[in-house]
Amino acid sequence: MSVLGFGLSIEPQLWALVFVMVRIGAAFIAAPVFGAVSVPVMVRVTLSGAIGFLVLATHQVVPPAQVFSAATILAIAAEALVGLAMGFVLQIAFAAPMLASEVIGISMGIGFANAIDPQNGRSSPALGQFFSIMLTLLFLSVNGHLVLVEMIVKSYDVMPVGAAWMGAEQLKGIAFFGGYTFLAGLLLALPVGFLLLCLNLVVGMLSRSAPALNLFAVGLPASLAVGVIALAMAFPAMGDYMLVIIREALAATQNLVLG
Template sequence: MSPLGFGLSIEPQLWALIFVMVRVGAAFVAAPVFSAVGIPLVVRVTLSGAIGVLVLTAHPITPPEHVFALATILAVAAEALVGLALGFVLQIAFAAPMIASELIGTSMGIGFASAIDPQNGKSTPALGQFFSMMLTLLFLSVNGHLILVEMIVKSYVALPPGGAWLKPQQLENIAFFGGYTFLAGLLLALPVGFLLLCLNLIVGMISRSAPSLNLFAVGLPASLAVGVVALALGFPAMGDYLLVIIDEGLAATQSLVLG
């Protein structure tokens, strides 16, 4: 076969692979774990290509005929929207520990303690980094990353290319799922937050009965000590609820793909 004929035979396949990689790559950009700053761009592109090959072998994907056309631009935008939605739903669930860390850290008096989070490269509370790290480890331990890849592959059946625009009901479900972040954050912080609230009530009553007492010398160390003990006692239950958050995020992703 001539080189020209070989080039003509491989070009449609390469265009189909690039077209499939748009949805997969967009999901990896928005999804937790895969979007971490520590993962090099080359690794993400390679994973997108490998999963794209699996998608092409499992489902017959027909990309748009003309690369530079309005219909092609709309199709690529639809693919990117679906991929971003799949990753963003999980990202919403992963934001719950940050809300819990803000509530607990403020009550303990360590709300000012923050550092650069290696996951997203932004400044986050130190307690939030701990919760985020534990949530990531639990997500990997239950094979959540593999379930996400499976949902991406299944999305080509429920949302085939060319008709992949999300319906208003699906966008509404994503918006309403954002409220779950605040609910999960409050429930995650409830065991420690309740004990710290009781401590603040006790310190408030002491300040009324003994106004000359220096509350900063008593209240801050007491809040810190009670917070650390409450975290140690309540973390088994908090770990179980972190698994519930992961299940809810994966269930919301499955609902977006399969309805």
């Protein structure tokens, strides 16, 4: 009877752990670094379970009375929506370097240089991979992954399990933060992009004044050389702005969860 009683008492805790892991796992699927293709699924599940134990230790979580019911399915969908929204906001910010690389790469003449991105497993510009790796390293250096885990745990205070539906204002905030990607990407590419634009104007005027001049033989090597030198000179400032992008993304995630 004692063994039977222990089994009956441990089953609700297991269901509560699985219920809590839905939000955490959804956030890890959508968030950068955690959601990379190179991160095994077993690692994500293990991390979700470890953080789930932390949530159960600090919050009172009541599992659903019936597993296969409409209310339980809606509650699980709400938990997944909250987790996906938290990770998606950070993913939006990580798209800014890709936009900057497109602007710079086309001006430099290396927009055709693509490679497989280890983060998402898709083909992306080589310059964009360099920016993405630097942004990821800066994100880890400022403990952004720990801040994300902290916000996930704190989200259970504002959005308890089973009552975590997101309002229209929160969804509106996600949509408006999507515009920040274009702003951040253009500002990140502004120093190098403006210099390359000036170079293209000069090459265009030279081609008009000397029609016999081979534009591709002169303009493409000049754009590539000036672009590499400009990147080397402007990267300290670009690194500082990448930190601003990370802070804005974490602040947007905090506003989404905590208000």
